[in-house]
Amino acid sequence: MNIILLGPPGAGKGTQARHLVETRGMVQLSTGDMLREAKDSGTEMGNRVAEVMAKGQLVTDEIVIGLIREKLDAGAEGGFIFDGFPRTLAQADALGDLLDSTGNSLDAVIEMEVDDAALVERITARSTCGGCGEVYNDITKPIPADGKCSNCGKENDFKRRADDNEESLKTRLMEYYKKTSPLIGYYYAKGQLTKINGLGEIEEVQGAIEAALR
Numbered sequence: 562m563n564i565i566l567l568g569p570p571g572a573g574k575g576t577q578a579r580h581l582v583e584t585r586g587m588v589q590l591s592t593g594d595m596l597r598e599a600k601d602s603g604t605e606m607g608n609r610v611a612e613v614m615a616k617g618q619l620v621t622d623e624i625v626i627g628l629i630r631e632k633l634d635a636g637a638e639g640g641f642i643f644d645g646f647p648r649t650l651a652q653a654d655a656l657g658d659l660l661d662s663t664g665n666s667l668d669a670v671i672e673m674e675v676d677d678a679a680l681v682e683r684i685t686a687r688s689t690c691g692g693c694g695e696v697y698n699d700i701t702k703p704i705p706a707d708g709k710c711s712n713c714g715k716e717n718d719f720k721r722r723a724d725d726n727e728e729s730l731k732t733r734l735m736e737y738y739k740k741t742s743p744l745i746g747y748y749y750a751k752g753q754l755t756k757i758n759g760l761g762e763i764e765e766v767q768g769a770i771e772a773a774l775r
């Protein structure tokens with residue numbers, strides 16, 4: 562089964578994708594994570610994307626489609642979860658072609674609905690473990706008092722993203738509404754879209770996604 566998690570920054574796509582990886586053995590393809598890795602690698606492409614990402618703008622279609630193409634070639638037995646991709650209509654078309662050409666299909670697109678006020682609150686309070694990527698939130702899921710990650714045990718290695726500030730977030734939201742939200746209509750027209758409420762507790766959202774995939 563191959564699915565897309567669609568929703569604005571901070572909707573909880575990464576958190577839910579991690580859960581699906583654990584429970585269903587799916588492979589998470591997060592273009593955001595791939596681009597951050599490229600950025601950390603210090604390559605020429607990495608340096609170019611770092612600036613664009615910090616401002617909250619979208620990286621070019623060509624770069625992200627190239628990243629996804631490489632991963633699709635490797636295949637995944639449990640299927641792929643596309644997290645943060647596609648983000649433009651051109652990327653959605655490219656994904657359709659790539660899946661077709663590798664004999665795969667898209668089984669579901671889950672749109673996670675969350676209102677803007679909740680997004681700002683979630684994102685400006687967010688941090689992740691440098692060891693395993695577990696996501697924490699100052700208000701709803703604080704870092705354990707002993708400073709050890711509850712998932713992997715790594716001590717005092719929590720990171721905030723360079724683009725998780727109010728200024729970049731404004732741009733990220735604008736990019737989402739202008740360039741990514743048209744995908745809601747695109748997949749609706751193909752009969753592949755399921756909307757779920759992304760505002761509940763993490764477990765409630767997990768339940769809604771499981772129900773949508775049944």
Ligand code: ADP
Binds near residue numbers: 571594614645649733
């Ligand atoms: P979020 O969903 O919280 O904004 P991501 O980690 O998915 O975070 O993405 C972070 C940044 O990486 C984006 O703001 C953008 O600059 C870049 N990016 C990620 N995926 C794509 C994509 N599919 N197309 C273009 N840019 C992307």
